[in-house]
Amino acid sequence: MSQAELVLFLEASVRLGIPLALAALGETISERSGVINIGLEGSIIGGALGGALGALAFESAGLGVVTGAAAGVLAASVFAVFAVWLGADQIITGTAVTIGGLGMTGAIYQARFGVTGTELSLPTLAAVRVPLLADIPIVGSALFDQAPTAYLAYLLAPTLWYFLFHTPYGLELRAVGEAPDAAEAAGVRVLLVRLATTLFGGLLAGIAGAHLALAHAGTFAENMSAGKGFIAIAVVVLGRWNPVLVLLAALFFGAASALQFFLQALGLDLAYQIFLALPYLLTLAALAGWVGRARAPAALALPWESKR
Amino acid sequence: MNPTLVRLRGVERRFGSVVALAGAELELRAGEVHGVLGANGAGKSTLFNVLGGLLRPDGGTIEVDGRPVVLTSPRDAWAHGIGLVHQHFTLVPTLTVSENLALGLRGALEPGLSVQRAVRELIERTGLDVPLQPRVEELGVGDRQRIEILKALLRDPRILVLDEPTAVLTPDEIERLFDLLRELAGEGRAVTLVAHKLDDVLAVADRVTVLRAGRTVLTAASGEADQSELVRAMVGDGVVDTIALGLGPPPSGAPPSAPHAERWVVRLRGVDVEDERGWRLHKVDLDVAGGEVVGVAGVEGNGQRELARVLAGRLEATRGTVELPEQIGFIPQNRSTEGLIGEFDLVENVALALYRKPEFHSGPWLRWDGMKRVAEEIRSRYEVAAPSVATLGGALSGGNQQRVIVGRELEMSADLLVAENPTRGLDVSAAAFVHDELRRLASEGVAIVLLSTDLDEVLALSGRIFAIAAGTLRPVSSRARDRAGIGALMLRGERRTAVDSALERGVDDG
Ligand SMILES: Nc1ncnc2c1ncn2[C@@H]1O[C@H](COP(=O)(O)OP(=O)(O)O)[C@@H](O)[C@H]1O
Ligand SMILES: [Mg+2]
Numbered sequence: 001m002s003q004a005e006l007v008l009f010l011e012a013s014v015r016l017g018i019p020l021a022l023a024a025l026g027e028t029i030s031e032r033s034g035v036i037n038i039g040l041e042g043s044i045i046g047g048a049l050g051g052a053l054g055a056l057a058f059e060s061a062g063l064g065v066v067t068g069a070a071a072g073v074l075a076a077s078v079f080a081v082f083a084v085w086l087g088a089d090q091i092i093t094g095t096a097v098t099i100g101g102l103g104m105t106g107a108i109y110q111a112r113f114g115v116t117g118t119e120l121s122l123p124t125l126a127a128v129r130v131p132l133l134a135d136i137p138i139v140g141s142a143l144f145d146q147a148p149t150a151y152l153a154y155l156l157a158p159t160l161w162y163f164l165f166h167t168p169y170g171l172e173l174r175a176v177g178e179a180p181d182a183a184e185a186a187g188v189r190v191l192l193v194r195l196a197t198t199l200f201g202g203l204l205a206g207i208a209g210a211h212l213a214l215a216h217a218g219t220f221a222e223n224m225s226a227g228k229g230f231i232a233i234a235v236v237v238l239g240r241w242n243p244v245l246v247l248l249a250a251l252f253f254g255a256a257s258a259l260q261f262f263l264q265a266l267g268l269d270l271a272y273q274i275f276l277a278l279p280y281l282l283t284l285a286a287l288a289g290w291v292g293r294a295r296a297p298a299a300l301a302l303p304w305e306s307k308r
Numbered sequence: 309m310n311p312t313l314v315r316l317r318g319v320e321r322r323f324g325s326v327v328a329l330a331g332a333e334l335e336l337r338a339g340e341v342h343g344v345l346g347a348n349g350a351g352k353s354t355l356f357n358v359l360g361g362l363l364r365p366d367g368g369t370i371e372v373d374g375r376p377v378v379l380t381s382p383r384d385a386w387a388h389g390i391g392l393v394h395q396h397f398t399l400v401p402t403l404t405v406s407e408n409l410a411l412g413l414r415g416a417l418e419p420g421l422s423v424q425r426a427v428r429e430l431i432e433r434t435g436l437d438v439p440l441q442p443r444v445e446e447l448g449v450g451d452r453q454r455i456e457i458l459k460a461l462l463r464d465p466r467i468l469v470l471d472e473p474t475a476v477l478t479p480d481e482i483e484r485l486f487d488l489l490r491e492l493a494g495e496g497r498a499v500t501l502v503a504h505k506l507d508d509v510l511a512v513a514d515r516v517t518v519l520r521a522g523r524t525v526l527t528a529a530s531g532e533a534d535q536s537e538l539v540r541a542m543v544g545d546g547v548v549d550t551i552a553l554g555l556g557p558p559p560s561g562a563p564p565s566a567p568h569a570e571r572w573v574v575r576l577r578g579v580d581v582e583d584e585r586g587w588r589l590h591k592v593d594l595d596v597a598g599g600e601v602v603g604v605a606g607v608e609g610n611g612q613r614e615l616a617r618v619l620a621g622r623l624e625a626t627r628g629t630v631e632l633p634e635q636i637g638f639i640p641q642n643r644s645t646e647g648l649i650g651e652f653d654l655v656e657n658v659a660l661a662l663y664r665k666p667e668f669h670s671g672p673w674l675r676w677d678g679m680k681r682v683a684e685e686i687r688s689r690y691e692v693a694a695p696s697v698a699t700l701g702g703a704l705s706g707g708n709q710q711r712v713i714v715g716r717e718l719e720m721s722a723d724l725l726v727a728e729n730p731t732r733g734l735d736v737s738a739a740a741f742v743h744d745e746l747r748r749l750a751s752e753g754v755a756i757v758l759l760s761t762d763l764d765e766v767l768a769l770s771g772r773i774f775a776i777a778a779g780t781l782r783p784v785s786s787r788a789r790d791r792a793g794i795g796a797l798m799l800r801g802e803r804r805t806a807v808d809s810a811l812e813r814g815v816d817d818g
Binding site for chain 1: 403407
């Protein structure tokens with residue numbers, strides 16, 4: 001790879017990694033509280049369509065991000081009501097939200113725009129170049145000449161880390177994910193915490209979806225989330241439920257996808273699928289404890305009900 | 309007279325069809341240590357969970373400082389100065405000790421006082437020493453109990469309730485805890501100690517309340533009530549299990565004789581069990597002969613669990629030789645998680661122990677008719693209160709679950725029976741039943757190992773006694789055969805964490 005190609009590759013890695021990072025950061029928070037939201041995909045695709053519609057309506061990509069976030073919260077609220085509030089099985093509810101989200105966004109899109117085949121053209125989120133930082137050789141422009149949503153992810157990772165490990169609220173949140181009964185006995189309102197984290201996860205997944213539509217594609221396509229919700233869940237595991245590591249893991253997944261495109265573009269006769277599989281293999285290794293200990297929150301995916 | 313801080317009147321609470329409280333009354337006064345007695349299942353924990361805001365009462369009133377209050381959460385209870393040390397630990401195992409102590413403390417401390425400082429001051433003042441850095445899961449139960457007490461004291465409660473804190477402490481530690489309770493009462497607090505042993509309560513309480521079947525049956529100054537009166541209040545007309553109440557063995561219950569050396573059934577030599585957290589058992593030698601009851605006393609978390617499972621053939625020793633008989637019966641401590649499967653009916657639960665035997669097979673198929681017959685027999689012979697053998701295991705009360713497990717293990721006609729805290733949480737009549745069966749079995753020549761945190765139970769039932777501390781088994785000489793003597797042995801080597809054992813081995817297990 002020449003230096004120019006390397007820069008392009010890094011830029012693509014970050015661009016592909018950002019939506020994963022946003023969704024995975026939200027999922028990290030909800031999983032830390034014991035909720036595994038398999039319906040994340042539903043929030044992402046909802047965020048993509050919500051973002052597209054908002055951006056068209058307001059003729060502003062920025063407001064599109066806001067409506068995308070709202071759509072993500074809406075999808076997550078279905079999960080919150082059924083899986084968290086009513087204690088339904090988290091896996092089944094999440095699957096329903098994913099399938100429902102994909103189906104409904106497709107239907108809304110077709111009803112609104114018909115099956116014309118012509119691409120929808122949306123206002124896009126312009127890249128913002130950060131002075132000085134973007135001038136760092138090679139990595140500078142890859143990291144610091146991105147859509148504003150990228151900077152949101154950079155800021156969120158350390159902020160959420162500090163929140164989780166250095167504030168009383170973060171401590172209560174983690175206690176809810178490890179031992180909800182004990183948390184209740186310590187005066188924490190378990191369901192409230194879990195509802196809040198689920199909606200927060202939906203919010204970030206919605207922004208991730210809006211980013212897909214408005215920063216990447218400049219258009220909406222059915223199923224454009226393409227499994228990113230599930231990849232984000234794997235990213236959380238590889239990042240060991242630690243927001244800072246999760247951001248790095250997301251960029252790593254982004255790099256793996258970028259590499260695949262590059263190898264194809266370069267016409268190299270390599271089995272590029274191997275590179276695509278690499279992050280998953282690492283995730284498995286993390287789960288099995290081969291790359292350091294990765295322990296999920298003890299009460300992850302367990303419905304909880306007060307015994308009062 | 310000291311002012312009344314708390315008054316509970318006619319408190320009721322049901323769990324499904326189980327009536328846990330049926331009009332309990334209680335009055336707690338400032339400056340007093342109040343003892344609450346009652347057999348297992350009398351409703352003590354339920355009552356104090358109501359006072360602690362953890363359970364909603366179905367009826368009755370709670371008054372604090374003479375005013376009726378409604379407590380909808382533990383936070384409400386703290387706001388009224390009520391602090392509860394739970395019987396069942398409510399710590400988060402995966403968080404550190406400091407984190408556990410800080411949990412839920414938001415806004416509860418004086419402004420400007422950091423949790424770390426408050427904790428350190430409290431440890432200094434109370435002498436309840438615990439390490440702050442390790443995760444709770446790395447610590448033994450003694451430490452966990454101290455952490456629970458610290459957690460309640462951190463909020464500086466005016467009304468402090470300790471629900472059976474003595475079970476996991478050594479006699480020495482219990483003595484120190486009682487001193488602390490008297491001191492706290494001396495500062496004008498209302499201190500309440502819940503127990504099901506008379507001695508514990510009489511040693512420290514100014515007044516006593518006895519609960520039976522969810523009702524308050526007696527309240528008296530502790531000087532006025534004599535032992536037999538209290539016992540009668542606790543058990544009513546029911547069976548008196550003197551062992552469960554800490555009153556020593558019944559007259560007929562002389563401990564079984566010394567071992568017949570020719571009939572060794574169990575032989576352990578130099579047995580180590582090690583896991584990633586360090587030694588669980590270390591250089592254990594143990595021989596058990598048919599017809600004897602060997603008692604193993606110790607504070608929970610010192611290797612009993614591992615020893616029981618090695619003896620039951622369910623855990624492999626890391627080192628050493630283990631000789632066990634073919635047929636081993638095992639009564640595990642956690643009836644509802646290890647003993648029975650809640651979602652299985654009685655026949656299936658009985659089948660779990662029997663299905664390997666040839667008489668319950670025809671070809672590759674199980675013979676359910678035979679196992680059903682055994683289940684029916686167990687139900688009638690051991691007086692299991694269940695409508696039929698199709699009743700699910702999880703639907704039985706603790707005592708009846710234990711009857712099924714004991715019955716099942718006895719029906720196996722084992723050569724060795726390993727019983728781990730077999731009467732914990734049982735009501736008096738169920739406990740008496742278990743004790744009688746263990747004696748009967750020993751008299752029929754079965755080797756029995758009784759591992760219990762209940763010193764009185766061990767003293768009353770066992771021939772030879774061992775104390776277990778930090779994974780090491782030590783014989784108790786006949787001279788040291790009392791609470792104090794065994795207690796001293798139990799104390800040795802308490803609190804050995806992964807770090808200690810790693811240091812001993814000279815490796816870094818980072
Ligand atoms: N959460 C619960 N669900 C169902 N039954 C319960 C529950 N808690 C207590 N009980 C039942 O209520 C009765 C009183 O229990 P408890 O208050 O724990 O007694 P004690 O503390 O005096 O031993 C027992 O029969 C027990 O089985
Ligand atoms: Mg109790």
